[in-house]
Amino acid sequence: MAGKVPTRSPTHEDVPIGRLSSMGLELEEIAEGDEVAIPALVELAEDRGRPASHYLAAIPLATELKVHSPGGIEVRVCAGNCQRYGALDLLDHLVERFGKRASFGIKPVECLDQCDLAPACELHGAHGKLLLAPATAASLDEALDSL
Numbered sequence: 001m002a003g004k005v006p007t008r009s010p011t012h013e014d015v016p017i018g019r020l021s022s023m024g025l026e027l028e029e030i031a032e033g034d035e036v037a038i039p040a041l042v043e044l045a046e047d048r049g050r051p052a053s054h055y056l057a058a059i060p061l062a063t064e065l066k067v068h069s070p071g072g073i074e075v076r077v078c079a080g081n082c083q084r085y086g087a088l089d090l091l092d093h094l095v096e097r098f099g100k101r102a103s104f105g106i107k108p109v110e111c112l113d114q115c116d117l118a119p120a121c122e123l124h125g126a127h128g129k130l131l132l133a134p135a136t137a138a139s140l141d142e143a144l145d146s147l
Contacts, residue, residue, distance in 0.1 A: 004116035010084035015054050017062070023055050024062035035068040038098050038106065053091035057083065060110045069105025073125040073147055075140070078118065079108040085118035085134070093137040097144070104144060123147065 026048070030040045036059065045052040057079040059065050077091055094106050104123075114120035117133035121140060127147055132139050 004114070006085060006116055006118050008085075012084055012086055012088065014083045015057055015088070019054070020058040020062040023050070023058040024065075027055060027058060027063055027065055031065050032068075034065055036065050037068045038095065038102070041067070042095060042099070051088065051092055052095045053088035056091045056095070056106065056108045057088060060108050067106050067108070069107065070102050071105070073104040073123055073144065074107050075104055075144070076107045076109050076112065076122040076124065077135075078110075078112045078114070078120045080111045081115050082112075082119040087119040090119055090121060090135055090137065090140060093140065097141070 026044060027036050027041070030036060030044055041055050042052050045055050056067070059067060060079055075094060077094065078087055079091070091106070091108060098104070098106060112120040112122055112133075114131065114133040119135050120131070120133040121135040123130040123132070123143055125147060130143055130147075132143060
């Protein structure tokens with residue numbers, strides 16, 4: 001969080017840290033070791049009536065856990081300040097896409113140091129690193145389909 005700020009107004013609200021902390025405790029209950037599987041996270045979110053993105057945001061901000069990754073491409077999404085600019089929508093989009101074809105991993109992170117271009121995502125894989133900032137569901141889909 002290097003102090004860079006977008007020149008536009010926020011479009012979303014942050015999930016309060018207290019809620020993220022309590023969600024982190026719920027995630028610890030379904031974790032296997034230090035990893036949480038996306039299907040288990042989605043089931044928990046549905047059972048609790050919350051968006052999966054909120055649980056994903058809790059991972060880097062309120063726990064020591066990580067999301068289990070199937071390998072291949074890893075999509076890192078800023079779940080910190082980027083929440084204010086649509087990062088949670090991107091996480092929900094990735095979860096939906098993951099459910100259809102789990103050919104990538106989702107890794108929410110606290111910051112990608114691209115705050116002025118929020119929301120930010122990075123795709124890591126054999127291709128190297130691809131930065132999407134500002135990222136959209138369409139740009140994520142296009143990048144994932146091309147890699």
